[in-house]
Amino acid sequence: MSSVRLQGVTKHYGTQQVLADVRLDVQDGEFMVLVGPSGSGKSTILRCIAGLEDVTQGDIFIGSTRVNDLPPHKRDVAMVFQSYALYPNLSVFENIAFPLRAARVPKQDVARRVREVAARLGLEPLLARKPRALSGGQRQRVAIARAIIRNPQVFLMDEPLSNLDAKLRGQMRAEILRLQRQLGVTTVFVTHDQVEAMTMGDRITVMDDGRIQQVGTPHEVYHRPANTFVAGFLGAPAMNLIPGRMEADGRSARLAVSGGGFSVPHPVPDDLAGRPLIVGIRPEDIRIATENGDGVDGTVDLVEYLGSETVITLSAAGEEWRVKWSGHPRVSPGDRFRFTAAHARIYLFDAASTALLGTLAEWAGETADQEPSRDGDFQQAVPFGNSVWDKRASIRIHG
Amino acid sequence: MSTTATTLTAAAAPLRARRSLLAWCLRYALVLPPAAVVVIFVAWPLWVTLYHSFFQLDARGHAVAFAGSKNYQALFASPLFHQVLWNTAVYSVLAVVLCVSIAFGLSLLLYGRVAASSRALLVALFSPTVMPMIAAANIWLYFLIPQFGMVDQLLRWAGLGHENWLGHPGTALLVMVMLFVWKYAPYFALFLLAGLQAIPPDVWEALRTEDPYGWASFRRVILPILRPMLAFVTTMAVLYAVETVDPVFAMTQGGPNNGTNLVMFYLYNLGFNYYSWGPAAALSVLLMIGLSTLSGLSLIVLERRAFHWQ
Numbered sequence: 156m157s158s159v160r161l162q163g164v165t166k167h168y169g170t171q172q173v174l175a176d177v178r179l180d181v182q183d184g185e186f187m188v189l190v191g192p193s194g195s196g197k198s199t200i201l202r203c204i205a206g207l208e209d210v211t212q213g214d215i216f217i218g219s220t221r222v223n224d225l226p227p228h229k230r231d232v233a234m235v236f237q238s239y240a241l242y243p244n245l246s247v248f249e250n251i252a253f254p255l256r257a258a259r260v261p262k263q264d265v266a267r268r269v270r271e272v273a274a275r276l277g278l279e280p281l282l283a284r285k286p287r288a289l290s291g292g293q294r295q296r297v298a299i300a301r302a303i304i305r306n307p308q309v310f311l312m313d314e315p316l317s318n319l320d321a322k323l324r325g326q327m328r329a330e331i332l333r334l335q336r337q338l339g340v341t342t343v344f345v346t347h348d349q350v351e352a353m354t355m356g357d358r359i360t361v362m363d364d365g366r367i368q369q370v371g372t373p374h375e376v377y378h379r380p381a382n383t384f385v386a387g388f389l390g391a392p393a394m395n396l397i398p399g400r401m402e403a404d405g406r407s408a409r410l411a412v413s414g415g416g417f418s419v420p421h422p423v424p425d426d427l428a429g430r431p432l433i434v435g436i437r438p439e440d441i442r443i444a445t446e447n448g449d450g451v452d453g454t455v456d457l458v459e460y461l462g463s464e465t466v467i468t469l470s471a472a473g474e475e476w477r478v479k480w481s482g483h484p485r486v487s488p489g490d491r492f493r494f495t496a497a498h499a500r501i502y503l504f505d506a507a508s509t510a511l512l513g514t515l516a517e518w519a520g521e522t523a524d525q526e527p528s529r530d531g532d533f534q535q536a537v538p539f540g541n542s543v544w545d546k547r548a549s550i551r552i553h554g
Numbered sequence: 555m556s557t558t559a560t561t562l563t564a565a566a567a568p569l570r571a572r573r574s575l576l577a578w579c580l581r582y583a584l585v586l587p588p589a590a591v592v593v594i595f596v597a598w599p600l601w602v603t604l605y606h607s608f609f610q611l612d613a614r615g616h617a618v619a620f621a622g623s624k625n626y627q628a629l630f631a632s633p634l635f636h637q638v639l640w641n642t643a644v645y646s647v648l649a650v651v652l653c654v655s656i657a658f659g660l661s662l663l664l665y666g667r668v669a670a671s672s673r674a675l676l677v678a679l680f681s682p683t684v685m686p687m688i689a690a691a692n693i694w695l696y697f698l699i700p701q702f703g704m705v706d707q708l709l710r711w712a713g714l715g716h717e718n719w720l721g722h723p724g725t726a727l728l729v730m731v732m733l734f735v736w737k738y739a740p741y742f743a744l745f746l747l748a749g750l751q752a753i754p755p756d757v758w759e760a761l762r763t764e765d766p767y768g769w770a771s772f773r774r775v776i777l778p779i780l781r782p783m784l785a786f787v788t789t790m791a792v793l794y795a796v797e798t799v800d801p802v803f804a805m806t807q808g809g810p811n812n813g814t815n816l817v818m819f820y821l822y823n824l825g826f827n828y829y830s831w832g833p834a835a836a837l838s839v840l841l842m843i844g845l846s847t848l849s850g851l852s853l854i855v856l857e858r859r860a861f862h863w864q
Contacts, residue, residue: 305764
């Protein structure tokens, strides 16, 4: 068990930069998920840690050892590949035994350890089979068994679940987590699937374009996205990101977006006023505005009923908004209404740097009692009871 | 419904019978040309050879009397034939072992650098392969001219004296072996390279992370995966080696002192120079049986060891 530390790691393929100054600390025993769109460099980081790729600049430490110049087999890491990389000519037993045989472990020990690991993963009945006679999930287990048997310092998993069907993926997710907790081995797990990232990671590293965008707990990256990329990447549907501007007159202020705005009864700091902003509101945080309250006026374009929830696409003066409500609200294309969100749930990003500036509540100096992440969060998040829907007609805007 | 259908079927029956007769004729008419080729150029000569091997033949190759196994006995009674067999065995074993091991080495080298940068290397390696053997033999003849040929010039430059390579039985046979390796090793390397490239990159990478010495990867994974391809290449190499005749013809005519007289060249001489058609037919039959058995056996082994990715 060891920590993994990347210091200023840069990687070029020819003139193309695929990793830019990556700094990452994975704690001893931590489950770290690297997530990002394809081409973001997440797999490259993993391959650099494994030693399958050289870094152009920077240092990689496993524990206290600098491993830059060590070949893969000396780094004491075990890699699980997306396609499992089972040795097709060897039986399941021999596949699991391979790392021990290669390391010249005595025969009796090999047999004992293979049986232990096989028992742990429920592979005992399959030991005599060849990989081609296994299902996808079974192959995945063999690949994991082959990684576990080495007692490595670090597990490296490169999209190990992406070749499985949805149901099996859910099972294996739980199983990998359970094993990781039991063994306590530091794990770096690469995925492009945000559900895997959110559910599995102790912490998540969000990557884009060869750079780390944010490192944090699932809760932090979801509720405190560092920039518009992270805000837009996590969450389904993604956070609404709409251009806006803060208009202030010294006593009060108004956050204007096309189709409406949000009033703040307090002055806001000068450096925010007049500055081009990106306004971010998560689809599940959007509420129907009270009759004469402020908000944005929108027209329903599309209603997607997903069973437990409904995603509504609205257009408001040329901008598209997505709204997620639980249940099956009675709403149909063409309906018009005004919507808003709690100030603590309205994120402000700098339009130029895309970095998070804070929530509207913070800038308005409002108390943090609406801060997300409290126990009452769920209650708050329940959108919009039926009683309000019943008043729908009255909040329709004329025209 | 069913009555109508029956009536229709009944009415159509003669028509359908005529149609199926036509189809039957057409089928066999289409098979006829290739079948004729096989019969005229393969089956019939084989049969005639087999038949003749048991008959006494005159110089024009006509059977004059039944000979039983006399042709075979005559063949084995000749001390020259024994020498030819020995030459062929030495030549084949050396040529096949060297050729396949060098081809394997080459394929590993090529696999390491299959990038576009190796184009020039590939062209250099495969030019002997695409060259006709008779042309290659003549080029080598030119290289090996005592004193003035490139090989002797190089040796002299290195201070190693000179040698009449084709003038002694031992070195001449060695030259034949080298020529075979030079010509066929890159060709067989191509097959083995294809075998290596069929191994998914993930498997190579897994081996790199799991095997500290490299030996287990080779012995337990790479070699078993390549084994069918190696068996195929070895079989092909044996067939090619035993059938070698053109470099002997072009370079040594079997000499010196029958040191390079290989079985195919001997067979040619037996028929077309000595007019011993009977023993020639007997030798053909033996070669045919030997080589078919070899390829049959290796096919069976190949199929049993056949390796499936999925």
